[in-house]
Amino acid sequence: MKNVFALVEHRQDKIRDISYELLTKGQELATLYGGELTALLLGNELTKFIDSLKPYAHRIMIVEDAKLKDFNAESYQIVLSNILKQEQDFLLLMGHTASGMDLGASLSVELGASIATDCTGIEIENDNIIAIRQMYEGKLLAKVNLNIKAKSIITIREGSFPPQVSNLSAKVLDFTSPLTAEPSYRRFVEYIEAPLGEVDITKSDIIIGIGRGIKEKENLLLVEELAKTIGGIVGCSRPIVDAGWLPKDRQVGSSGKTVKPKLYIAIGISGAFQHISGMKGAETIIAINKDPNAPIFSEADYGIVDDLFKVVPILKNKLTAMKA
Ligand SMILES: Cc1cc2nc3c(=O)[nH]c(=O)nc-3n(C[C@H](O)[C@H](O)[C@H](O)COP(=O)(O)OP(=O)(O)OC[C@H]3O[C@@H](n4cnc5c(N)ncnc54)[C@H](O)[C@@H]3O)c2cc1C
Structure with a gap:
């Protein structure tokens, strides 16, 4: 070569x-x-x-x-x-x-x-x-x-x-174009822009990404409170959108949004490549997952191996105290 x-x-x-x-x-x-x-x-x-x-x-x-x-x-x-x-x-x-x-x-x-x-x-x-x-x-x-x-x-x-x-x-x-005619079996029709959602996660400096580890829709409140404490926005993995718990414009990944925030906190997300491809450009990545072998830890700068239902409330209380 x-x-x-x-x-x-x-x-x-x-x-x-x-x-x-x-x-x-x-x-x-x-x-x-x-x-x-x-x-x-x-x-x-x-x-x-x-x-x-x-x-x-x-x-x-x-x-x-x-x-x-x-x-x-x-x-x-x-x-x-x-x-x-x-x-x-x-x-x-x-x-x-x-x-x-x-x-x-x-x-x-x-x-x-x-x-x-x-x-x-x-x-x-x-x-x-x-x-x-x-x-x-x-x-x-x-x-x-x-x-x-x-x-x-x-x-x-x-x-x-x-x-x-x-x-x-x-x-x-x-290089002189060899094309002599329009394509025979396929043609370009139009670009269709994805509809703009209520929140544009690509503009946020801090994103709390939530995954299937959250288990129930009601538990999202826990993460929303954490996001509010640190001035972030909640994004998610695809199963959360598929379950109808968050709208599609919050999905991070290859079939969702590509984000490059200063801080991405991945909570209860395993780290499938389709998700990683959408958030690996974040400046700092923190992962919280109870499985020490979850692939997300290979991408993370900091990792916490524990139950998110234990870690998130502690994190939120610490951050609230620091802000006070
Ligand atoms: C064509 C295609 C496109 C796709 N596009 C996307 C995309 O854009 N974005 C995307 O995200 N996915 C996408 N996917 C899906 C992707 O392959 C994964 O299935 C998905 O990312 C997994 O989401 P998850 O990490 O939330 O769930 P899981 O893989 O089920 O992981 C859940 C994680 O939570 C952890 N956990 C469970 N309970 C707790 C607890 N109590 N405390 C702490 N941790 C806990 C588990 O250890 C596990 O690691 C796509 C798939 C295909 C085929």
Whole structure:
């Protein structure tokens, strides 16, 4: 593998955070092998994105076409396969996002490339790229060997590599779009924004995340009191929303909100990756769980292994006393 490619994701005129994560990791891998990192940027009216991408890559390959204005896996596949079939071997990094999931498998078949999906880490060992994937909700890590001298695609779970701006100054290259017609079997219809809820948890500096450990809806009061004491907002894991105990706009995770508060207190939450992906960007994470092996403790800065019904009232009383 000499060259690494990273697919830049953008939506409604904004580059998505995952793109910077892919570029950060991609640069590290390319440097390791004396190759170059190319950011692949497909779309329409792309000039506005170039300055923010330049420091992250050696090259930015641009494919401008009005037919690429909104993501469409069919069109993207045609363009990417045209670019990559010219390469002997390569590593393509894509987000394990709605778009990446839509595109990755079918592109790998067309290119005859190996693919490892939903990865949270990449290591290089001798002649292998080792892609790391979680199994059984994060209880096991699987290492997938991809031959470094072959064509490989890895889709990366959001939040896996903290983005770090570099001091590169990418060369901008144009690639002529091979698209001759609109996509034949799928088309973009419209973006539908999620309705705004009564509370926007993404704006809060302190979030108390509550999970199934709370057991009954009535017990939420306990957590709401704690939140009030420290000026926070109550968020939750998905089972709490599924049970109808809190509205959907309080759900944190891959199918809920992504939050980056100063403090996230996870109470009675096991730490499934779908939850973690939504809150791992918090500055400080405190977990309260009676199971010492709960995966949430791997993400937490501080952990309390005990019964939440014992810990939360003590915490609330201490904080109230401190405030007084
Ligand atoms: C496609 C898909 C998308 C998903 N999206 C999301 C998402 O966006 N957000 C999300 O959260 N989940 C999501 N999930 C669900 C996710 O896989 C988990 O099932 C969920 O996060 C588990 O929630 P939990 O931690 O509250 O419950 P559990 O996994 O049941 O954990 C409860 C925890 O409470 C602890 N506990 C129990 N009693 C006490 C007590 N008295 N004191 C202290 N601790 C106690 C237990 O030890 C346990 O660790 C998704 C799943 C799928 C398949």
